[in-house]
Amino acid sequence: MTIYAISDLHLSFNKPVDLYGIRLEQDVDKPMDIFGWKRHFDRVRDHWLETVKQEDTVLIPGDISWALRLDQATYDFNWIGQLPGKKVLSPGNHCYYAQSKKKVRQHLPEGMTWIDADYTLVEGFAVAATRGWNLPGDKGWNEAEDRKIYERQAGRLRLALEAAAKEHPDKERLVMLHYPPVTSRVKESAFMDLLHEFQVKTCVYGHLHGRSHHEAVEGVIQGVELQLVSCDYLDFRPIAVRLNHTPS
Template sequence: MFAISDLHLSFNKPVGLTNIDHEKDIEKPMDVFGWDHHYDRVRDAWLEVVAEGDTVLIPGDISWALRLEQARYDFDWINALPGRKILSPGNHCYYAQSKKKVRQTLPEQMEWIDADYTLAEGYIIAGTRGWNLPGEPGWDESSDRRIYDRQIGRLEMALSAAVKDHPEKERIVMLHYPPVTPKIPDSDFMRVMRDYQVKTCLYGHLHGRSHRDALVGEYGGLHLQLVSCDYLDFKPVPVHL
């Protein structure tokens, strides 16, 4: 089982895995962030490590698309790569206003989880977006608290259903936002994951210099794994099992 997040794709038409025209086929190039032709790097690394029978978890920021019709170009490109793909939302997934519609749009071999779960390779995979943490710079109690509390509830709903249905299976959580930071060493996301004995939490969202402060490894009773695309040098990595 592998993971990679924050692919930030933006194809503006159907494209193949190769021979992508950087000038004509890309709606929002990532060159400004130093991610020159990053889709080629993702493709080559993916083909190197992922086999058809593997699972790849992608926690958020898959596509820049504002509408599902355009996101489909990015989904189709990912679908052409080997493996079963399990996706969950990030803060830039503006097309994901309806879970039902996203699921109707996704190609086969791709799944969307949000406040629910699926099973993969004998594990429970539960997911939700997450949110900024109380006390972080930029936190606005009047606007952020409601979203934060809702995301906590969505994570608990997913894990509660999963554990009720499959109490014997180990649990992996996909978040987009980190559940802790150096400034906020604990959170309700961590509390819920501890309550449900989650084994590993995958998260993304952090880029560039913020990688240096990311909390990874054994922490707070579970394993934290940062899987942002650029943090991984654009190569899917094995999930800590």
């Protein structure tokens, strides 16, 4: 059993679809071909089927669907649900349909779990998640607009980690964020502080695409294994999570 990760699938099916035979013009509302992701859903499918077994788990930290409404996002969830493995999903900045955690969970196929400001158990790990946000001092940071969201998101990660530590103190903790906890420009953040406080050794994140890949900070940073899992960065192939520790 292996824990994989891949984020930013950016699906946009407008009706129920199977894994194969998708018609780009009729079945997809927002094709990613304009970004160079030519029929990327086929590439995700093929790589996923080559890589992931039914007993494995795949973490998907954000930007799963372009849908604005939950009923639309269900088409994307159901497509992912046809792929092997258990799936753990958490929100990204484009998950506009995710206004209610309870309602999202009601729309997920069997074998899929949604976490946001809470955690779930995966292969002996307590996996905690929230969206994250832009970091103070980073490119594009706007103090007036971003500070409140940043602090709220840090608080949500604290809630998740506190619950995991209280209810499963023996479990190694792993964190899913959509935004990176540090960047090439910003070496410290409230998110990174929380990873240290709760002795998190592994964190996966997405959000960075294209030219932003060069801003990714990866490897063991301040004792935490950081791993960028945006699907275009991974050539649309789920990647095994580099676990800094193994579960007890």
